Amino acid sequence: MLYVIHGKDREKGRIRFRALREEMRKKIKEEHVILDGEISEEFLRGLSSSQGLFGDTALFVFDCVFDKMGEQETLLAHARDLMSSPNSFLVFEPSLEKSIADGLKDARAITEEFAPKKVDTRPDFNIFSLGDTLGKRNKKELWVLYQEALASGLSSEEICGTLFWAVKNLALMKNAKPGDDKGMSTFVAKKSRSFALNYTREEIINLSRALITIYHEDHRGGEPMNIALERFILNI
Numbered sequence: 578m579l580y581v582i583h584g585k586d587r588e589k590g591r592i593r594f595r596a597l598r599e600e601m602r603k604k605i606k607e608e609h610v611i612l613d614g615e616i617s618e619e620f621l622r623g624l625s626s627s628q629g630l631f632g633d634t635a636l637f638v639f640d641c642v643f644d645k646m647g648e649q650e651t652l653l654a655h656a657r658d659l660m661s662s663p664n665s666f667l668v669f670e671p672s673l674e675k676s677i678a679d680g681l682k683d684a685r686a687i688t689e690e691f692a693p694k695k696v697d698t699r700p701d702f703n704i705f706s707l708g709d710t711l712g713k714r715n716k717k718e719l720w721v722l723y724q725e726a727l728a729s730g731l732s733s734e735e736i737c738g739t740l741f742w743a744v745k746n747l748a749l750m751k752n753a754k755p756g757d758d759k760g761m762s763t764f765v766a767k768k769s770r771s772f773a774l775n776y777t778r779e780e781i782i783n784l785s786r787a788l789i790t791i792y793h794e795d796h797r798g799g800e801p802m803n804i805a806l807e808r809f810i811l812n813i
């Protein structure tokens with residue numbers, strides 16, 4: 578079964594996403610959170626047919642990891658397989674394109690759209706500026722941007738995912754050979770290669786582990802993500 582929560586009203590969409598996730602957890606004990614950068618044709622195909630050791634089904638959670646059009650097209654291409662899978666798939670993607678949302682409906686996926694009732698007049702916040710500032714290793718600027726991101730309505734989960742994406746790019750480019758962009762756009766690869774010079778390989782690994790721990794601790798009922806992220810920033 579494939580459930581997709583989307584629409585530009587992030588707050589209402591996330592409330593519904595959390596409620597549905599808790600509801601599904603009561604029925605399905607095994608849960609897997611899919612991180613940014615893991616989406617591919619082969620990966621989704623494998624998830625649709627996977628089962629636990631004793632034939633148990635699982636819940637796969639996709640929290641703002643389909644932000645790129647190519648990834649959304651991949652989701653649409655495998656929607657029918659995911660719908661017919663014994664496993665359950667829960668997607669939260671505020672930026673889902675209308676054409677993709679319409680295609681998912683045609684594939685009989687369960688979709689819910691949360692659109693704002695009035696125009697949001699707040700200035701847009703460039704979430705990718707967080708990743709760039711982390712790459713520059715500018716602690717003070719990153720802390721200021723983090724506060725601005727929260728004030729603009731972005732969730733801690735979206736911010737954590739963006740920082741993880743930036744760290745993943747640092748790791749890919751740390752020892753990449755000249756001319757090898759690791760599948761990234763030339764622009765992103767060039768920036769990431771430059772930013773990687775600001776960290777040792779061990780520091781990049783520790784950043785990745787810290788962000789993964791922050792995400793899972795919050796969802797286990799441990800330290801709230803917004804507090805943990807602030808401490809993470811102050812320790813870079």
